[in-house]
Amino acid sequence: MKSDISAAREVALAVLLNIEKNKAYSGLSLAAEIPRHSLKEQDERLVRRLVYGVVSQRLRLDYVLNQFCRREVGTLSPSLRNILRLGCYQLLDMDRIPQFAAVSEAVAQARRVAGQRMAGFVNGVLRNIIRNRDHLFQDLKPGTVEAVSIAQSHPRWLVEEWTGQWGLDFTAALCAANNELKPLAIRVNTCKIGVDEYLAAAAAQGLTGARSRFAPQGVVFPADTPFARLPGYAEGWFIVQGEASMLPALCLGVEPGQAVLDMCSAPGGKATQLAAMNPRGYVTACDISAARLNLVRQNAARLGLNNLEYVEADAARLDRVLARRFSRILVDAPCSGLGVIAQKPEIKWLRKPADIGRLAELQLQILHAGCNLLEPRGILVYSTCTLLEDENQQVIRTLLAQRRDVVVVDPGMPELTNEEGFIQTFPHIHGLDGFFIAKLMKVE
Numbered sequence: 284m285k286s287d288i289s290a291a292r293e294v295a296l297a298v299l300l301n302i303e304k305n306k307a308y309s310g311l312s313l314a315a316e317i318p319r320h321s322l323k324e325q326d327e328r329l330v331r332r333l334v335y336g337v338v339s340q341r342l343r344l345d346y347v348l349n350q351f352c353r354r355e356v357g358t359l360s361p362s363l364r365n366i367l368r369l370g371c372y373q374l375l376d377m378d379r380i381p382q383f384a385a386v387s388e389a390v391a392q393a394r395r396v397a398g399q400r401m402a403g404f405v406n407g408v409l410r411n412i413i414r415n416r417d418h419l420f421q422d423l424k425p426g427t428v429e430a431v432s433i434a435q436s437h438p439r440w441l442v443e444e445w446t447g448q449w450g451l452d453f454t455a456a457l458c459a460a461n462n463e464l465k466p467l468a469i470r471v472n473t474c475k476i477g478v479d480e481y482l483a484a485a486a487a488q489g490l491t492g493a494r495s496r497f498a499p500q501g502v503v504f505p506a507d508t509p510f511a512r513l514p515g516y517a518e519g520w521f522i523v524q525g526e527a528s529m530l531p532a533l534c535l536g537v538e539p540g541q542a543v544l545d546m547c548s549a550p551g552g553k554a555t556q557l558a559a560m561n562p563r564g565y566v567t568a569c570d571i572s573a574a575r576l577n578l579v580r581q582n583a584a585r586l587g588l589n590n591l592e593y594v595e596a597d598a599a600r601l602d603r604v605l606a607r608r609f610s611r612i613l614v615d616a617p618c619s620g621l622g623v624i625a626q627k628p629e630i631k632w633l634r635k636p637a638d639i640g641r642l643a644e645l646q647l648q649i650l651h652a653g654c655n656l657l658e659p660r661g662i663l664v665y666s667t668c669t670l671l672e673d674e675n676q677q678v679i680r681t682l683l684a685q686r687r688d689v690v691v692v693d694p695g696m697p698e699l700t701n702e703e704g705f706i707q708t709f710p711h712i713h714g715l716d717g718f719f720i721a722k723l724m725k726v727e
Contacts (some may be wrong), residue, residue, distance in 0.1 A: 288380065288388055291326045292369055293660050295333035297394065299365045302338060308627055309338055330509050332464075336376060337368045339462050339628035343436040344371045345354040347419050351411040362396045370409045374416075382413055431455045435462060439635050441621065448672055457670070460711035461624040461631075464506040470524040470552070471500050472586045474559050478502060481521065484514040497715070498529035499698070500556075501511070519586040525554040525626065527708050527718040531666035532556045534694045534706070534722050535611050540564045544609040546598040546653055549575030551582035553615055559590045565590040567609070571597045599648035602655035610661040614653045618667040618674050622717025625710055646678045654682075654689050657725045663689070665721045675719035676705065688727040694720055704715075 297314045313334060317327055337344065345356045348367050356364045360671025364394045370389030373380050386409045394402035416616065428446060432439040435458035445454040470479045478500060485504070490512060515521060528609075532553050537543055541564045548554040548568035568583075568719045570576040573595050583591050596604045598614075619638055620630045622697070646667070653663050663713040667674055683689065691704045699706045699713065706720035 287323070287326050288329070288384060289391070290320065290322060291329040291333065292388055292392055294320050294322065294330045295337070295369060296362070296365055298330070298334050299337055299368070300361055302334075302629055303361055303365070304718060306633060307628075309334055309629055310627065312365045319678055324509055327463040327509065327525075330665055331507070332377070333369060333372065335628060336372050336697070337365070338631045338632075339624075340372060340376065340436045341368065341632065342438070343373070343433055346433050347371055347375070347412060348408060348444060350415075350419065351408045360397070363393065363401060366392050366396065367405060367408060368417075370405065373413060374409065374412055386410060386413075404608075407554060412494050426451065431458060435459055437461070437624075437631055438634075441631060441634075444636075444671060456711045457709060457717075461628075463625060463710075464713065465625045465716075467504040467508045467510070468495065468524060468526045469502050469504070469521040471502055471521050472519055472555075472559055473500055474562060475518070475587060476515065481515070484520075488512050495526045495529070497696075498526055498533065500559075501526050501529055517585075522552060522555060522582060522586060524556070525623070525716050527622075527713075527715040528552055528668070529556060530696070530706065530708075530718060531559065531613060531615060531664050531720050532698070534720055535613055535694065536662060536695070537561045537611050541610050542567070542607075543611045543613065543617070544605075544653075544656060545569065545613045546601055546649060546700045547615050547617060548579050551579035553613060554579050554591060555582050555586050555588055557613065558583065558590050559586070562588075562590060565592060567592050567594060569594040569596055569598060569601060572594070583589075599645060599652055601649075602652040605656060608661070609656055609659045610658045612653050612657055612661070612663040614649055614663060614665045616649055616665065618642055618646065619669055619671060620667040620721075622670045622708075623711075624717075626716065639671055643673050643678055646674060647681055650678065650682050651686075654686060654723070654725065657689075657710050659725055659727060661725050662692070663723045663725070664694075665723065667719045669719065670709070670717040671708075673722075675707075676703065679705070679721045679723075682723075689723045689725050692722050692724045694722040 298316045301307050301312045310317045348356045366389055370385055373385035390402045392404045393405040428442050432442045437458045471478045482492050492504045524543050543557050543566045545554040545568050549570040554566055554568040568579050568591050576595050619634050624631050657663050701707050708715040708718045
């Protein structure tokens with residue numbers, strides 16, 4: 284019978300291979316793989332720690348492994364390199380697992396996957412890491428982009444970009460915060476249950492939650508809280524939604540009975556938030572993908588919300604599809620996602636510099652369509668979950684240069700608003716995902 288560590292490593296390896304081969308998201312891969320195994324609660328936690336740790340620390344782990352591998356780690360088979368990464372991560376970052384256990388488990392795993400010769404190779408590499416542990420990063424020059432990139436395991440191009448925006452010290456702190464597991468945040472569906480009532484129900488399950496500092500319907504649990512133990516999922520008492528993700532809908536300032544347009548609504552966190560905030564109004568939820576739009580329907584149905592209508596359309600051309608105008612519009616734009624690295628660490632390896640210009644152009648197109656659909660004196664909120672100026676401030680500056688009928692207005696959250704009148708949240712400053720929010724009003 285497998286030991287607990289062995290079972291967790293096998294599941295973690297399966298998830299890591301799915302992430303790498305299929306460019307899958309870690310959270311979705313874990314949710315699909317874990318139920319296939321009979322794991323104890325503490326072993327599920329270990330699997331999550333291993334997966335998020337290895338994905339997040341990939342660059343740093345490969346830097347160490349390449350010092351002792353005759354071949355570049357990237358040229359090894361996916362199974363073998365992820366076995367090595369798992370072992371290396373346990374040696375460097377998991378003090379509770381004895382070094383001999385981390386090595387022996389990796390060797391046994393390599394033997395099962397690749398045979399005795401490769402088991403010996405894994406054994407030699409990991410034992411060399413132990414012997415040289417105090418000198419693994421001695422070649423990195425402190426105070427350089429390269430040192431931050433490798434030590435904090437972020438792509439060099441991204442570290443350079445952020446350093447250009449905010450400086451190296453700020454960037455190092457941001458990257459370090461991205462590598463930390465974040466609390467589990469949910470939004471309570473107050474159409475069915477009050478926030479205090481939900482906290483009491485969670486406490487009855489032995490779970491300690493706390494109210495969000497920024498979102499009235501938000502509740503935050505420790506990062507290792509098992510999702511399956513949260514009360515009321517099937518009953519529609521809550522939806523998983525980050526604290527920062529709740530802010531754009533709050534900034535929109537929806538008034539009772541208003542019709543609201545959510546131009547990029549899938550998977551439905553913000554659309555259902557808007558519907559729950561204004562049960563006497565209705566929300567038009569749009570998305571370019573029928574499959575993703577169906578996720579909005581499913582979430583709304585589970586939450587018991589019936590004041591939504593659905594439009595499958597390209598948001599950049601939505602002004603050519605919808606005949607009416609709206610007094611409130613949310614544009615939660617497609618973006619690089621580089622503000623939610625802590626939740627989806629694989630994003631930093633999937634995104635490339637060439638993506639940013641393409642996304643910024645699309646964001647601007649969607650914004651123009653949204654402004655065309657906005658009533659006079661109407662409000663449009665633009666939000667992204669990225670921390671790149673080209674997708675945030677510069678998009679709004681370009682829009683304002685091209686149009687005279689919209690202006691930036693106060694988003695109403697002074698503790699999060701910068702000198703330009705935009706909301707910008709940072710993991711290492713606010714304890715939130717990195718979000719950008721601009722609130723616009725149509726003046727003509």
